[in-house]
Amino acid sequence: MARGYPPYQFLDAMGEPAGLDIEVAGLVFARMGVECRMVPGDWDDVVASLRLGRLDCVCGMEINRDREHFFAFTTPYYSRKVVIFVRRDGAGLGTVEDLVGKAVAGDRHSFAEHYLKQRGLLNAIRIVRTKSKEQSMRMLKDGKVVAVIAPLAVGQLLAKRQGVPVRVIDVGDPGSPVGFAVETGNDVLLEKLEKAIEELKREGALQPVLDRWLH
Missing domain, CATH: 3.40.190.10 (Periplasmic binding protein-like II)
Known part of the structure; x- marks a missing residue:
């Protein structure tokens, strides 16, 4: 586990x-x-x-x-539905294209990573591997990454616990x-x-x- x-x-x-x-x-x-x-x-x-x-x-x-x-x-x-979380006050981060050249905390082989690859964006985004989604959300809170790839329920719960105001970029994951x-x-x-x-x-x-x- x-x-x-x-x-x-x-x-x-x-x-x-x-x-x-x-x-x-x-x-x-x-x-x-x-x-x-x-x-x-x-x-x-x-x-x-x-x-x-x-x-x-x-x-x-x-x-x-x-x-x-x-x-x-x-x-x-x-x-599980995977989405991309950004800070609610993050200006200029409305689509996946806005993540180009920026650091994003994510997992290997997630739906979102496949989506970025299909769009030709994966190699243009710096994917940061973390030990847990708790660490990923802390990095978003501290400004060390601009976005977090996570299951919807996980990101929502962690953002609430850590007091991070977030919004979602939906990548069309059906689950x-x-x-x-x-x-x-x-x-x-x-x-x-x-x-x-x-x-x-x-x-x-x-x-x-x-x-x-x-x-």
């Missing part, structure tokens, strides 16, 4: 794993009848650890073609599907995860979790 991505994945005031994905993972592994140990880390480190076989799976990973080269995914259990990721070839674990997720969906056990965290 990643740190600093509320309401999806984060460490609470006691330093314990919390969030939508963590609660879903708890239900899934309880249904499978196995204990799980959450390993929190910076997102890039989490992804690298899965590729290197140091983790069995990652919960709450957005599914896209780039990642499907390395990982196998379960059926999605919800979707990226989210599921559990395992190493390609780990079909046994994938099938067990898939079976548990489908049973929980069928019983209506997942929707209350989504509603509680997202609304």
Whole structure:
């Protein structure tokens, strides 16, 4: 799991794993009848650890073609919309073209990054990799970046917590599907995860979790 991505994945005031994905993972592994140990880390480190076989799976990973080269995914259990946040008082920042030549905090392989690439703008923008969205929002607050690429719910929550007045540049993300990721070839674990997720969906056990965290 990643740190600093509320309401999806984060460490609470006691330093314990919390969030939508963590609660879903708890239900899934309880249904499978196995204990799980959450390993929190910076997102890039989490992804690298899965590729290197140091983790069995990652919960709450957005599914896209780039990642499907390395990982196998379960059926999605919800979707996340990615947008670009700028300060509400940021003059002259109304479109993605206005970000050219400026520093933007972002993730690898996000919908927004693909959008910028398609528009021929990605190499003209300085993408700054951060350890968490909490750090990204602090950098926006401190003026170290002019924008933050983040899931809508994450950015809204962090901006409110940190007292950053923000507005959104919409990049047309219809919502990226989210599921559990395992190493390609780990079909046994994938099938067990898939079976548990489908049973929980069928019983209506997942929707209350989504509603509680997202609304």
